[in-house]
Amino acid sequence: MEEDYQHILTIISAMSHVFERSPASFAHLGEEDLRQHLLLPLNGHYPGQATGETFNAGGKSDILIRTEDRNIFIAECKIWGGEKKANDAIAEL
Template sequence: MSTSANGQPGAAALTGPATAGARRNQLLLALNGQFEGAAMGEVFNYQGKTDILIRVEDRNVFIGECKTWGGPKAITDGLAQLLGRYMTWRDTKAALVHFVREGALSEIIPKAVRKIEEHTHFVRRPTQLHVQ
């Protein structure tokens, strides 16, 4: 994997093909600027390898799983992977990141929200989210 001038992974992702891994590396580059190098990619956590893991001292402060949008089923599969394999009872901050290469976001976002709301662990919507 290529590194940037400061030794962080991801610089090659800025010019390479737009795969989910390359886009994840772009996110890692930005996150490492904020978290002083604590953001890691493809790291073992709990029962698998998560795409993004930020640890501060001895605690996970964020876990991220990156996917390329492939329809509403991708939400179900991604949530099962994130919640079932990468997060423990101690983890409180996580995100399922979907990169959309094709399709209209105005059509995709409501489908994704509906699929999230159908999940067994769904509790409530944030009050500021206004998706129809």
């Protein structure tokens, strides 16, 4: 499970570098559209298992990867708006 988790983080990190290297292609996109761009490579590695805005337990997860009926990765996506907004988002969780 730890190996899957690290692999998923590597995929997301690689995609974040794509965002940074081509800012004009992504600057106009909102949180949901950027999430969709993260789900593309994740579903390439975990076919049909990476979903967005998925109901899970008592709420929704922005990114959820489920393998063999167990969650192996859950993420909340936010656009950086400074430290205060990041702390507020963490407090919501």
